[in-house]
Amino acid sequence: MIILVIAIVLLGLVTYYFHLRDQKKQAAAGNPPAQDETPAPPQECCGQHLVCERDSLLAGVSKTIEYYDDEELDDWKNTPADQYTPEQVEHFRDIFYTLLPSDVPGWVRSLQLRQIEVPESLRDEILLVVNEQRNIDK
Incomplete structure (x- = not known):
């Protein structure tokens, strides 16, 4: 058991050594070491975050303001x-519940x-309601 642990630790150290050596060679050759790239955000909104909802509701939409009897x-x-x-x-809630479900995304926009x-x-x-409307529209 101890031998196995020692072998794993040695393997890790050897791997780390070769990784550092490769970085030094790249730097000496004028190539900067590769940076860890962060993954790009998902193309579609998951619907779980308000910021994501807000951005997706405003994306590609006309900037014309439409009123829903809520001036x-x-x-x-x-x-x-x-x-x-x-x-x-309560006033917001009253307006919200008088809207048709299909009007809610436009109202939020x-x-x-x-x-x-x-x-x-x-x-x-x-x-x-917005997520339900998206599922209906798909």
Whole structure:
């Protein structure tokens, strides 16, 4: 057992030595050592992150703002999502539940273009409807 552990450690040391030697040879030849590349982000949104949802909702969409009988929400432009009063959250919720499910992605785009943040307590419900609409549209 001890011999096996010693053999594995020696194999690791030899591998490390040759790796360092190769890097030194590349540097001497004028080639910089290869950098570890970070993987590119996935091409499609997984739907699990709000930032990903926000970016995918705005991607390739017209910058024309469409209102959904919610002009009064413009009063809350640039209000942080965690700063809404319970009454304001209820107002958002009332508007959200009067929308057709197919209108929810457009409504969210409209809010984003108008720089109106959705209250945090309502985000999960909205993302659920948006994801359902994506699955229907596929």
